[in-house]
Amino acid sequence: MAATPPRPRVLVAYASKHGHTRLVAERIVAVLRRHSLVAEPVDLGERGANPWPPDYAAVVVAASVHGSRHQKSVVSWARGHATTLGLRPSAFVSVSLTAADDTDEARSATRELIDELADETGWTPDVTLAVAGALQYREYDLPTRVLMRLIARQHGILTDTARDIVFTDWPAVERFAADVAATVAGQPGGVREAPGAGAR
Numbered sequence: 023m024a025a026t027p028p029r030p031r032v033l034v035a036y037a038s039k040h041g042h043t044r045l046v047a048e049r050i051v052a053v054l055r056r057h058s059l060v061a062e063p064v065d066l067g068e069r070g071a072n073p074w075p076p077d078y079a080a081v082v083v084a085a086s087v088h089g090s091r092h093q094k095s096v097v098s099w100a101r102g103h104a105t106t107l108g109l110r111p112s113a114f115v116s117v118s119l120t121a122a123d124d125t126d127e128a129r130s131a132t133r134e135l136i137d138e139l140a141d142e143t144g145w146t147p148d149v150t151l152a153v154a155g156a157l158q159y160r161e162y163d164l165p166t167r168v169l170m171r172l173i174a175r176q177h178g179i180l181t182d183t184a185r186d187i188v189f190t191d192w193p194a195v196e197r198f199a200a201d202v203a204a205t206v207a208g209q210p211g212g213v214r215e216a217p218g219a220g221a222r
């Protein structure tokens with residue numbers, strides 16, 4: 023009797039300052055698991071976290087934006103693994119408040135941040151998603167709460183700082199994860215040939 027092939031493993035690597043990108047990563051993991059994949063979340067912000075892309079059929083990376091930059095831990099990990107990331111299906115999810123603005127200006131700002139990550143790391147993900155994040159007042163210290171309330175006001179959001187506000191389009195996150203699952207299912211083994219590998 024033929025042995026059942028192992029289920030493809032998908033890495034979901036993320037960094038999250040106040041926990042919202044962790045929730046996004048967990049939602050992606052849940053969808054991938056529903057599609058019978060072995061999805062492994064890894065918090066790149068944890069000391070010593072350094073997952074190895076060749077162990078996986080595909081990789082999803084998620085990071086949030088703070089001070090107009092994605093997390094350093096994600097940038098340095100992706101830079102260190104740019105070559106092997108490029109050899110398998112890969113996706114990048116950028117979580118920010120800018121992505122909550124439904125304007126061309128905001129869309130181009132999030133696009134620029136994602137392009138910047140590719141320039142900084144040398145890794146160009148196959149697919150990207152800009153996800154609207156959250157105002158997590160309950161997680162902030164006082165100065166951050168005051169700052170974020172001010173920024174929210176500038177965006178026309180009058181907020182009660184006693185409550186968090188989530189802007190995330192969860193069905194869009196789930197559709198994105200389902201597309202990743204479909205890509206992995208359509209590419210047995212996941213891994214592509216390295217450039218020049220076939221030219222022996």
Ligand SMILES: Cc1cc2nc3c(=O)[nH]c(=O)nc-3n(C[C@H](O)[C@H](O)[C@H](O)COP(=O)(O)O)c2cc1C
Nearest residue numbers: 038039040041042043086089090118119120155156
């Ligand atoms: C101190 C601070 C700075 C932020 N800077 C930006 C920014 O420059 N651009 C932006 O679009 N969102 C910015 N945000 C919003 C975050 O990206 C958003 O709250 C996101 O949901 C945070 O996810 P995390 O909890 O996973 O870090 C900032 C949030 C905080 C608290």
